[in-house]
Amino acid sequence: MTHLYRAAAFWFWRQLFLLPLVLLSLSASAQGQLARYRTGKMQLDQGHYATAMQELEPLAQPINKFAQAGDAAYLYAVAATRLGQWAEAEQMLNLIRNQYPTYGNLNEALYLQGQVSFEQGDYDTALRTLGQLPAEQYGPLREAMQATYLARLKDRTTWQRLQKRYPQSKLIGRYYADYLLAGGSLNEADRQQLEALVSQFKLDRTRYATALTATGPAAPKALPRKGSYNIAVLLPFELQDNTWQTQRKNQFVTDLYAGLRLAQDSLQRTGHPVQLYAYDTGADTLTLKSILALPELAGMDLLIGPVYKSGAKLLARYAREHQIICINPLSQDADLVQDNAYHYLYSPSAATQGRVAAQFAASAFGTGRPAVLLHEDSKDENDFAAAYQAAYEAAGGHLLATHAFRPDDPGSLAAAFLPAELAGASHFVVASDARKAGPAAFTALAAVPAASRPALVVPGTWLDNPGLGVGQLGSAGVYYYHPKYFDTQRPGYRRFRQLYLAKQKLPPSVFANQGFELLLFFGNALLQYGPAFQSGLASAPPQPGAIFEGLTYPSTAHDNQTVPLFKLSNLEPQLVR
Incomplete structure (x- = not known):
């Protein structure tokens, strides 16, 4: 006991001596x-x-x-x-x-x-x-x-969203009216909107008089139907460069064109011939400009391409000036088809994906608890996030937090993926295809107690992320939005795959699938409605796809409005929308 007493006393006096040093x-x-x-x-x-x-x-x-x-x-x-x-x-x-x-x-x-x-x-x-x-x-x-x-804002989609969200704001109304005025020739919808703004906010009518009385651009005129249609395909084949690096980089272009050719064969067999004319746009806009100068191009019934954004803008302008419908095969940028009756996106735009995902979330998870929205700081993901927030709030929901992040910056990831924000959320949305976003999301979710863990809504591309395990991907609360989803057991796909294997001796890639579906759908639109098929598509019911879930362009939509959402049940996709 004596030893214990001495040890305790030593410890006490030692701590008493060290306390001032700690302080x-x-x-x-x-x-x-x-x-x-x-x-x-x-x-x-x-x-x-x-x-x-x-x-x-x-x-x-x-x-x-x-x-x-x-x-x-x-x-x-x-x-x-x-x-x-x-x-x-x-x-x-x-x-x-x-x-x-x-x-x-x-x-x-x-x-x-x-x-x-x-x-x-x-x-x-x-x-x-x-x-x-x-x-x-x-x-x-x-x-x-x-x-x-607001005086700097030039994006029509953003203006329309702001005006709907703040309908009583005179400041927003006035600057939106100025935006419409600066846009030049207005269509009838724009003119009606401008008239409503001038009346509601008692703006100076003389300032907008010319725009209010001007005649808008004429609607596309119906063109006579033909027995066969000529279609120009403008893609960067880069045939002058035979190096394996270029060939490998451009494999997606080759696959896309192979899918188009197979659809041409299918249309031919059903008695609806179309003729494809391929043009190599190269990797720069100079080559594309020289192609657009060819007289023969103005006689085409449909244009398909290109894949790079700078070229897409050029071709869109050409399509509008020559009144030939152009289909962009890969882009998800809604800005490309804004205010252009002759330009369509084959895919759903990023904004459409965000809107559809938000509508699903509001229905599936309710709006009683808030959501958390994270998105990569890039054009498409920013568009997705803005559309998601607008649609979710329009449905009565609200966001607890929204963060943009850079996936290659560990600090940016850490600052965005905060478990503390997730505990009270009904669901958690991550708009990013980046490989590092998936592990960061599941790590943040794992830190939340299971009883209060929110659902997770993410791109379907996460299913191909090697950094994620099947246990994570197949979790009960994980949902995927995936424009490129298709059922491999669908008879249409199985038939297409069989034909593609016979022709190419390789299984089709997703780009080959897209090329086939694109031409089959728009080729049939040509045959059914003629070269000016805008009004026909606008009033047509949703069309099931031969491979993908479907294509639909209702009303004034110029991007595909069909966005499949699914979850995994026993690791098999189960469509929920």
């Missing part, structure tokens, strides 16, 4: 953090923004328990905006709202968030965030910022 060490650490904060603030004041960000970033992290972490995060965001690093600023502002909700300068952070969202083209988030600011203090500042960025 001194803690005090020194706090002093060091404060010194670093002051340095960062001074660097910001002197215009050394990158250095300021380096000093302030660690102080803003909750793990370091800096007493003025909220201020450090806000000043970091200010420095990032001065450098035009909008994504970095947004991450830090999100950190403030999530980790420091009682931050005393929160209104200034929200005001800055408005600018950051505007600069990234996220008008919905910008207006919603600025709307949280007290009007008596921020009213004039808020309106000035909104006016500055």
Whole structure:
């Protein structure tokens, strides 16, 4: 007992002796953090923004328990905006709202968030965030910022979404009217919209008089049907380069064309001949421009191609000027077919995928609990996210959080995939095909207790991600939106595969599938409605596909509106929409 008593006494006096040293060490650490904060603030004041960000970033992290972490995060965001690093600023502002909700300068952070969202083209988030600011203090500042960025907005889809979401906003109404006025010749729908805006907000009618009385562009005229139709296929075959690298890179083009040729054979066998004329556009727009100058092209009944965005814009303009319908075989960019009666996307646009997925989620999961939406910071995924948010909120739901991320940046991934945000959500949407997004999503979900774990809605391309296990992919709460989904047991596909194997001695790729389905559908549209088949497609019921789930272009839609959603049951796809 004596030994135990002595040991205990030694430990007690030792701790008593060390306590001042520990307190001194803690005090020194706090002093060091404060010194670093002051340095960062001074660097910001002197215009050394990158250095300021380096000093302030660690102080803003909750793990370091800096007493003025909220201020450090806000000043970091200010420095990032001065450098035009909008994504970095947004991450830090999100950190403030999530980790420091009682931050005393929160209104200034929200005001800055408005600018950051505007600069990234996220008008919905910008207006919603600025709307949280007290009007008596921020009213004039808020309106000035909104006016500055609304005057720059040139995207019709965004304008239409904003006008529907804020129908009573005179500021949005006035700038939308100016946008319509600047667009030149208006169609009847635009003219009616402009008239409604002028009347509702009592705008200066003389300013818009010319646009309101002008005659819009004529609708496409019906053309006589023919026994056979000529179709130009404009793809980057790059036949002049026979290197294996080019051939391998362009395999998808070869497969797409092989599918088109097989559909041509199928149409021929049913007594509906079409003639394909292939043109090698190469990898640059100069070659495409030389092809568009050929007189023979103006005599075609349908154009298919190209695959690169710069060329797609050129061909779309040519299609409109020559009144020949053009089908883009691969793009998901709705902007390409905006305001062009002669341009169609074969695939559902990213925006259509977002809208359909949101409508499914609102029906399947309800709108009583919020959702969390993450998306890769790229054009298609940004379009998907904007459409998803608009459609989900229109259905009565709301988003607990939405984050853009860069999949190759570990810090960006970590800042977006936050398990704490998922616990109260009904579902979790991740719009990204990137390989690293899948593991990050399932890791975040695994940190949520099973009883409160949300459903997961993701692209069907995740099924091909080698970093994900079948146990994860087949989980009960995981749903996939997949425009390229098809049933391998469907008789139409099995017949197509048999014919393709006989011709090519290889099984068909998804690009071959798309080429076959594209020409079969639009070839039949030519034969049924003639070369100006816009009104025919607009009024036609949904068409089942020979391979894919179907194609439909109702009303004014110029991208396919059929987006399959499914889950895995015993690792077999089960369609839920």
